[in-house]
Amino acid sequence: MCPAFEVIEREYQNQISKFERDPVTGLVDPARAVKVFKRPAAGDEMQLPSDVRPPLVLKKTLDYLFHELLPQYPFEETHNLISDRTRGVRQDFTVQHERGDIAIECHERIVRYHILAFHQMKSVPNFRFQLELEQLHKSLTSLMEFYDDAHRTGIFPLNEPEFRAYHLLAHLRNGRISTSLERQSDAIIDAPIVQLAMELHAAGQRNNAVSGKHSPNCPAAQNTFARFFGLVARPSTPYLIACLLEHHFESVRTGAFKSMKAGVGQNQGLSIQKMTDILGFNNDDETTSYVKALNIPIVELRGRPHIGLSKNVDVIGKSS
Numbered sequence: 001m002c003p004a005f006e007v008i009e010r011e012y013q014n015q016i017s018k019f020e021r022d023p024v025t026g027l028v029d030p031a032r033a034v035k036v037f038k039r040p041a042a043g044d045e046m047q048l049p050s051d052v053r054p055p056l057v058l059k060k061t062l063d064y065l066f067h068e069l070l071p072q073y074p075f076e077e078t079h080n081l082i083s084d085r086t087r088g089v090r091q092d093f094t095v096q097h098e099r100g101d102i103a104i105e106c107h108e109r110i111v112r113y114h115i116l117a118f119h120q121m122k123s124v125p126n127f128r129f130q131l132e133l134e135q136l137h138k139s140l141t142s143l144m145e146f147y148d149d150a151h152r153t154g155i156f157p158l159n160e161p162e163f164r165a166y167h168l169l170a171h172l173r174n175g176r177i178s179t180s181l182e183r184q185s186d187a188i189i190d191a192p193i194v195q196l197a198m199e200l201h202a203a204g205q206r207n208n209a210v211s212g213k214h215s216p217n218c219p220a221a222q223n224t225f226a227r228f229f230g231l232v233a234r235p236s237t238p239y240l241i242a243c244l245l246e247h248h249f250e251s252v253r254t255g256a257f258k259s260m261k262a263g264v265g266q267n268q269g270l271s272i273q274k275m276t277d278i279l280g281f282n283n284d285d286e287t288t289s290y291v292k293a294l295n296i297p298i299v300e301l302r303g304r305p306h307i308g309l310s311k312n313v314d315v316i317g318k319s320s
Contacts, residue, residue: 001061002033003051010036017081019069032069034061037087053092055102061089062109075120083117086110087135090142099146104157107143111166112240114139119243129247133170140167144180161191162238168197169244172204173251196237200245203228204252225256229280253279257294261309272298272305 002020007028010016020033035053053061065082072078090110093103114136121127144167147160164181171177178201181189188194203224229252232242256279260270272284272291281287288305291298297308 001053001057001064002030002035003048006035006051007033019073019078019081032064034065034081034085035088035092037084037091047095052095053089055093055096055098055100055106058089058092058106059102061085062106066109066113075117076124079117079121079124082113083132083135086113090139094142099149101157104143104146104150107139107146108159108163111136111139111143111163115166115240115244119246122246136170140170143167156185156187161188161194164188165191165193165197165241166244168194168201169241172201172245172248175205177201193238193241196231196241200228200231200241203231204245204248225252225259226278228252229278233280249280253290254294257291257296257307257309270307270309271301272307275307 007016007030011028015036016028016033020028022029022032035051065085069078070082089106093099093106114132117132118129121129121132140163143163147157147163150157164184168177168181178198181194181198231237232245272287275281275291276284276287279287281290284305288298291307298305299308300306
């Protein structure tokens with residue numbers, strides 16, 4: 001899983017992870033050491049052919065990372081190492097121009113890991129979310145290209161609908177990305193997970209939070225937000241779909257409050273309980289904390305807490 005010279009070099013540079021050492025002797029364990037990702041730089045020598053791991057070894061490397069290392073420790077402890085080593089796996093596939101069945105399988109597994117990391121790492125200090133998102137996008141982009149190549153040879157990978165759905169939802173703010181599905185077969189478009197992703201993408205687009213030139217400010221409606229969070233909470237919605245969408249909850253909720261602000265009178269409030277249901281909060285306390293962070297007052301109406309939304313209230317974005 002790691003070239004012999006790299007092991008020696010990293011040992012000399014004191015860059016061997018504790019997870020790559022024998023827990024008893026403290027020495028580097030060849031069965032635990034995994035090749036690192038190395039960013040290409042001008043002047044660097046090309047990798048020796050013997051240092052580029054063939055597809056079966058790359059698959060074995062992921063087997064070790066995901067089936068042996070990951071279950072042994074808390075997710076956050078191994079995250080930096082696994083993220084780096086999976087980048088190294090993708091790099092070796094790229095160097096070999098390998099885009100076949102094993103490359104597809106390995107990239108699918110890496111994509112799932114990055115999506116899971118969004119949820120598992122969200123509360124971990126110093127978690128580099130943007131880097132995780134970047135690696136997810138790169139992995140998905142490669143995977144979409146691999147699928148297209150497979151189609152040209154008459155092969156239709158079994159898990160493709162799942163990852164077409166992830167690709168769509170990974171670009172929730174891009175209104176144009178859905179056109180990428182138009183050229184796909186009916187078997188993919190009609191797959192339940194793709195249909196779900198299309199519904200979620202459409203609902204997520206209809207909010208008042210603007211985030212870029214590919215993110216049009218779509219008209220929002222209360223039932224649209226309720227639909228979005230209702231779909232996420234549905235028992236049949238795959239766990240990884242919810243993990244992938246979780247980091248969008250804040251912007252969708254903020255857009256919901258901005259939209260609803262225009263539809264309430266000065267003395268008319270929206271109950272905290274109703275907002276908890278509509279916007280998918282875990283409980284009323286979480287809703288209350290979120291509303292306060294948006295600088296929205298809470299008032300008592302008919303003996304129950306309501307959101308004091310009015311046209312005079314400025315809804316600010318919640319700080320992360």
